[in-house]
Amino acid sequence: MKTVSGKLLPFPLALLLGACATPGASGHEPSGAGNPAWLAGARVVELSHPLTPEMPLFPGGTPLGVKVQGTVEHDGYYIRHFTIGEHSGTHVDAPAHFAPGAATVDQIPPETLMGPAAVVDVTAQAAQNPDYVVSPADIEAWEREHGPLQPQHLVLIRTGWAARWPDEKRYRNADAAGVLHFPGLSVATSQLLRQRKVRAVGIDTLSVDPGTNATFEEHRDFLAGGGYHMENLADLSMLPPVGAFLVVAPLSVKDGSGAPARVFAFLPSKE
Template sequence: MQNIQFDRIVDLSHLITPDLPVWPNDPPVIFTTQASLQEDGYYLRNFSMGEHSATHMNAPNSFYPDAMGIDGYKPEALVRPAVVVDVQAHTCSNPDYVISAQDIELWEQVNGVIAPGSVVLFHTGWQSRWLEPGRFINADAQGLHFPGVGAAATRFLLEHRAIAGIGIDTHGVDPGQETSFACNRLVLAQGGIILECLNNLDRLPPTGSTLVIGVLRLQAGSGSPASVLAFVR
């Protein structure tokens, strides 16, 4: 029997609204009233949005043909210990900061070695920009500008720490200027977890949290909006 011991629960998901930040050219979030209390006796809406909008989880088939969709993750794979690596000291002055293996090694000197099977969450401070979509996406003629996890750091975590996945508070685990999506590809090639647009990472300690990740079981989905709860002890 496995038990989750906790003192508090932190919701790591953003509220889904029509004006939330979306990836360039992704579909908008749309709510449409289908039934009203006044006319039908009950209230019902239809909603549409991209599979990779709001706080969300990516699936391997978003980068690999014939790979597993979001409906392929087993429930037990979505309950994971988590650690939080705070890199705000770098990202506050450099929106294109690439998180390195050295950042992880320095974190481990203080907090201990990351345990196998963990999801590593990177707190860049980008969550504070959520209500300003332009600043959150941070695009110009040269592309998108937000921090993310470099390929070398991703390989280090997968090969030497046997992690289960990576999460971040920006719109992508890969840096905005990275067009090969190396972090996504490396993690998803192993059927791992990728969480993007996380919230409230400042409310988590470096260690001692357990994530419970809820996804919509969309048939062959390339991803899904996610409800991510952190049980903190």
């Protein structure tokens, strides 16, 4: 996981400061949020994988294609042309991905592309069972310890699956019949998160639905409620259950069903 210490990224600072001042999961302000100036020395953790032609893809996905169009030596400048699928690499699923007429990626309200992170850790369960399905009980256990989820939350599911990236065979974990095996969320969990009105759900696997689910019930439920997904997140181990603030930056592709994204977590400095 890559970190950029003591450096703020280009982003509307006033919006970020205001959002950081909202109460945290337990009804209290997250560490440092009472003094928004903590962002001036914040640690910034990148939660997105670099886009490469070799990165793992969901079956049928479009890989990154790159062609050099100009070089400094020959043309006086370096420039390339690239093609990529909307759902390749670390990316955002817009509501329109499974809900006709819903918001496309360019229509996701900017204020919902940021917010406090609620990190639900199921690495132990996923290590024992690659088909582990995150249940409402997992979410409720988090809430008992950290307080009720709030509408401003972005819920991140840490399964530990990012450790398999970029080995596509291990990351897909397909069996002899081609069925994928990796953790995901149940529809009941999606329904609970929609009841909490959280902004987004992110996960460190190929899909928020479990790999064995070929009908995408979680996608159909959660995206129809107006939230969005983050998939193929990088290692989440540096994030605490509460206290991190996320900024999600998908490409603003007009009418897009989704788009590759960079995702950043802001953490109070340890100093």
